[in-house]
Amino acid sequence: MWKRFKTLMLREWMQHHRGWLILMLAPPLIFLALLPVGQVDVEESIHPLLLADLTLTISAVLVSGIAWLALVLQLPGLARRDQQDRSIEFWRSLPASHSESIGALLSMHVFVVPVLALLLGCLLGLPIAIGLVFKLGGSAALAEIAWPVLLGSALAGLARLVLGTVLMALWLAPLLMLLMAASAWLKRLGVPVVLGVIGVGGLVLDKVYGLPVVWVLLRAQIQGALGAYLNHQGEFDHLRHEPQDLLSAVSQWAWNDSLAALGGLASPHLLGGLLLAGLCFWLLVLKRQRSG
Amino acid sequence: MSDEYLVEARGLSLRYGAKTAVDNIAFNIPKGRVVGLLGHNGAGKTSLMKALVGLMPASQGELRVLGLDPLRQREQLLAGLSYIPDVAVLPRWARVDELIRLMSGLQPSFSAERARALLKRTSVSPRDKVKTLSKGMVTQLHLALVAAIDSRLMILDEPTLGLDVMSRKGFYEMLIDEWCDGERSVLISTHQVEEIETLLSDVMMLDEGRLVLNISLEEIDSRFVALSHDPAAAEAVAAAHPLLRYRQQGQAMALFDGEPLLPLETLGRRVRPSLVDLFMALTRKPDVQATSQV
Numbered sequence: 281m282w283k284r285f286k287t288l289m290l291r292e293w294m295q296h297h298r299g300w301l302i303l304m305l306a307p308p309l310i311f312l313a314l315l316p317v318g319q320v321d322v323e324e325s326i327h328p329l330l331l332a333d334l335t336l337t338i339s340a341v342l343v344s345g346i347a348w349l350a351l352v353l354q355l356p357g358l359a360r361r362d363q364q365d366r367s368i369e370f371w372r373s374l375p376a377s378h379s380e381s382i383g384a385l386l387s388m389h390v391f392v393v394p395v396l397a398l399l400l401g402c403l404l405g406l407p408i409a410i411g412l413v414f415k416l417g418g419s420a421a422l423a424e425i426a427w428p429v430l431l432g433s434a435l436a437g438l439a440r441l442v443l444g445t446v447l448m449a450l451w452l453a454p455l456l457m458l459l460m461a462a463s464a465w466l467k468r469l470g471v472p473v474v475l476g477v478i479g480v481g482g483l484v485l486d487k488v489y490g491l492p493v494v495w496v497l498l499r500a501q502i503q504g505a506l507g508a509y510l511n512h513q514g515e516f517d518h519l520r521h522e523p524q525d526l527l528s529a530v531s532q533w534a535w536n537d538s539l540a541a542l543g544g545l546a547s548p549h550l551l552g553g554l555l556l557a558g559l560c561f562w563l564l565v566l567k568r569q570r571s572g
Numbered sequence: 573m574s575d576e577y578l579v580e581a582r583g584l585s586l587r588y589g590a591k592t593a594v595d596n597i598a599f600n601i602p603k604g605r606v607v608g609l610l611g612h613n614g615a616g617k618t619s620l621m622k623a624l625v626g627l628m629p630a631s632q633g634e635l636r637v638l639g640l641d642p643l644r645q646r647e648q649l650l651a652g653l654s655y656i657p658d659v660a661v662l663p664r665w666a667r668v669d670e671l672i673r674l675m676s677g678l679q680p681s682f683s684a685e686r687a688r689a690l691l692k693r694t695s696v697s698p699r700d701k702v703k704t705l706s707k708g709m710v711t712q713l714h715l716a717l718v719a720a721i722d723s724r725l726m727i728l729d730e731p732t733l734g735l736d737v738m739s740r741k742g743f744y745e746m747l748i749d750e751w752c753d754g755e756r757s758v759l760i761s762t763h764q765v766e767e768i769e770t771l772l773s774d775v776m777m778l779d780e781g782r783l784v785l786n787i788s789l790e791e792i793d794s795r796f797v798a799l800s801h802d803p804a805a806a807e808a809v810a811a812a813h814p815l816l817r818y819r820q821q822g823q824a825m826a827l828f829d830g831e832p833l834l835p836l837e838t839l840g841r842r843v844r845p846s847l848v849d850l851f852m853a854l855t856r857k858p859d860v861q862a863t864s865q866v
Contacts, residue, residue: 287677294670295663367663370714372627374678375650 284376288384289392296389303350304343304397308404315411327523328413328421329430333530335412336405336434340441343401347394355456356463356471358385359564368571378568382561390449390456398441402434426524433530440534447508447541451501454553457560464567500549511540577602578725578757579624583633586619586781593619595781596633601774603724604754608768609761610851611778617761620778621729624759625655638725651680654718654726654751659733660710664703668696668713675717687720690750694742708739715743719751726751728760732767740764744771769847779855796850797828801840808839816853827853 322331362368371381409430413421449456462470482494544550579601586594594616601607611617622628624637626646635642640649662671668691675682688698694712702710711731718726726747732740748771752758762768775792777785787795800823801809810817812833814826827849 284678287674290677291674294674295665362663365664366658366661369657369661370663373625373650373655373657373718374675375647375680376678377647 281380285380285384285387288376288381289388292385292388299350300347300393300396303346304400305404307346308339308343308401308408312404312408312411315408315415320412320415322412322416328417328424329426329523329526331416332409332413332425332430333433333437333526335409336402336430337437339405339408340398340401340438343404344394344397344441344445347397351389351393352456352459355389356459358389359460359464359470359567360467362568363571368568372571378565379561382564382568386561390453391446394445394449395442398438398445402438429524429527432527436527436531436534440538441509443538444509444541447545448505450545451505451508451550451553453557454560455501457557457564461560461563461567464564497549497552500547501553504544504547504549507544508541511537511544576600578638579759580636581633582635584620584623584630584635585632586616586623586628587631588619592781594623594778597778597781597783598633599776599783599786601725601757601759603757605757605773606748606752606771607757607759607774607776608765608772608847609759609776609778610763610765610847611761612763612855614780615778615855616781617778618729621657621727621759621761624727625650625653625657652721652723654721654723656714656718656726656728656731658729659731659735660707662702662710662714662717664701666702667698668700668702669698671702671713671717672698675720679721681722682717683720683722687716690716690719690746693746693750706739708735708742711735711739711743712746715746719747724756726756726758728758728762730761730763732762732764740767744768747771765848765851766846772847775847777851777854784854785850792847792850793844795830796845797831798843798845798849799826799828799832799840800824800843801826805839816849816856818849818852820849825849 326334362371410422413425417424458474459471462474464470466473478494478498482492482498485494486492577600579599581600582598584594584597585592597620609617609620619628623630623635624642626642626644626649629643637649638652642649666674672684672687675687676684691698691713694709694716696705696709696713696716700709702713705713715731728747732743735743744767747758760768760772769789772789774788775785776783796815799809799814800820803824806817806824809824809826812826812828814828814832816827818825818827825843827845
């Protein structure tokens, strides 16, 4: 069963890897290409080590953000992908269940790709950081960077962001799955109908009946998702004066913030959202069963 | 149900809501047979095919394929079955070698080596993308993929619909040369009766959901009589209630189920009945269908 699931994930990679890689690699590579000729304004007093770490973090978060944006736009269409190109008949002729097919699709798009985006963003952030530090401070500034400290803190931060990505996906699951299920059943009308029902329904309940329940639930899910990704900012101000503490500060923050994000999972909103996501998953399986 | 047959159906009915697609049919497919499933559009062929691979529930009756319940044991069944559901349904974005890799991971009985060997018979290369191939090449690729599954039964639902004559010929040549070995069975549903007649060992004809004929090709020769006769004998021939009267190469013909009570040698010449004529006879004459033996 695991072999089949991995193969179905491989199928996602085969079908979408070109688009994913362009999406993830293009922004940092364009930035890197423009760096020698462009102008960058950075606070002069910032220590090169902190500047490099900040660059890595921004690169990782930015690439991950782009991947998330693309995911939200792409996911509803994926619900009907195999029906649209008629390959559903081929996939249904193979001994893989519909749950496995949809599960592999979601695992790849919602978990693996955003995590891959983080890793690639961080990786490409390294040459950007080197280029940036060199551009602003020359080789002397580069020499000031304690590379083991930078890599250690980057790894600690990355681990926190990877966990945050996975947890954020859980928080956003009901919204994403609702869009997918609506798209599967209502085709092109799916997304507008969901957005319309949530928007109009929320307004009517709020303004006419004084029940802002839709906004409360939406706010809870989005706050939960943001908190899962980045629970609190931590206290990094002292690093301006003590940049050598970067590794311990980031590690400490990553640990505490991860615990806080995990603690946030004990929420009825998350549980309710996951139940809704489960229902939408069942609707997707049902639609796939009835296709063809 | 016995182990003797690869497919066994008893009192099988299939329905879409109130509409009956297949109505109370019974048949067996033993090993080593090439069975043609013939029928007009809407006769119930695709519904039956879908039921055979667990994509449609039986509303009544019993169905076993390779000894399994297709609906409840679908994944297990598909792991040991070669099935082409339609023409050109391979994912267009995929390359041939990617499809082989995916099949290797998804289909436990699939041999990538065998698929590559089969593809060497065709003009399809491993680096080709499906979307760059002609419809005929996609069909040959699909056949190569499913023929590389170590199974005892292949189910083909209109596999050559819309293909040119060369592609159809190539497809059936590859099927017979590379897959049929006297132990494995094939069930082919098609409209193109003339082209597959020489490949078949048995034929099943569906008409409006009913199985109007289920017979081996040898039995057709012994059971049905085609008579080529002069126009002068038309009245005598008509009086013998043929299944079908038609013209072939300008010659008047009549087709009978069983030996007619006529002095055949005086009326005309007995010829071998073609499958097409039999198909026309059995699916155009409802009064005869009702009484014909299945």
